[in-house]
Amino acid sequence: MPDTAPLLQLENVSREFPSTEGGEPLPVLRGLSLEVARGESVAVVGPSGCGKSTLLNLIGTLDQPTGGSITFDRRDLGGLDDTELAELRNREMGFIFQSHHLLPQCTVMENVLVPTLAHGSATTTDEERARRLLERVGLGERLTHRPGQLSGGERQRAAVVRALINEPQLLLADEPTGALDEATADKLGQLLVELNTEENLTLITVTHSPDLAARMARTVKLADGRLA
Numbered sequence: 001m002p003d004t005a006p007l008l009q010l011e012n013v014s015r016e017f018p019s020t021e022g023g024e025p026l027p028v029l030r031g032l033s034l035e036v037a038r039g040e041s042v043a044v045v046g047p048s049g050c051g052k053s054t055l056l057n058l059i060g061t062l063d064q065p066t067g068g069s070i071t072f073d074r075r076d077l078g079g080l081d082d083t084e085l086a087e088l089r090n091r092e093m094g095f096i097f098q099s100h101h102l103l104p105q106c107t108v109m110e111n112v113l114v115p116t117l118a119h120g121s122a123t124t125t126d127e128e129r130a131r132r133l134l135e136r137v138g139l140g141e142r143l144t145h146r147p148g149q150l151s152g153g154e155r156q157r158a159a160v161v162r163a164l165i166n167e168p169q170l171l172l173a174d175e176p177t178g179a180l181d182e183a184t185a186d187k188l189g190q191l192l193v194e195l196n197t198e199e200n201l202t203l204i205t206v207t208h209s210p211d212l213a214a215r216m217a218r219t220v221k222l223a224d225g226r227l228a
Helices: 050-057 081-094 108-119 124-136 152-164 182-200 209-213
Strands: 008-017 026-036 041-045 065-073 093-095 170-174 202-206 218-223
Touching: 008 050, 008 152, 026 050, 041 050, 041 182, 041 209, 050 065, 050 170, 050 202, 081 093, 093 152, 093 209, 108 124, 108 152, 124 152, 170 182, 182 202, 182 209, 209 218
Parallel strands: 041 202, 041 218, 093 170, 170 202
Antiparallel strands: 008 026, 008 065
């Protein structure tokens, strides 16, 4: 039977940062609770500085909450040590950022395979998956090109494949279309929606783009550290 439990569950999560002037801590997230189902696509929207990227960092285990709990695939993230969190990040989560962060000296294929190196060297299966996904996103003829030889849209599509190479359950995208022109952003948004279904992914994207948010199955609004 399929697992009907939420893939992701946040309960009363808060995040505070120390004041630069030694005063009271600065609250960024305040008692936030959220559930995300397996296979769901969710857009997180809100004004700049409202805590969207902080929320994504907490979900992606790049940061830890000041209070509350985060459960991923029935595991309490607060109970995992740094090694276990790193393993979970590498194998079960994929990340896409506004900047592609591709290694300029490496080919497209080499860049895509970088996440596989955390558990040794890339296998034949990894390489076959990389080729299939690069073909899927229209980069089948760019395997040996370096990032400087690609357009902005092509570089971001390569970054998407890199995020998917380890077959993650969860794909986290922080302003993935923010550096792209309107037509290229539209194509990338459609690609993310299609891959959400094709790769059996759960997708959470932080965005200022109404068009990208509208493509997601659900939109949640963050304001003043709380879900509106």
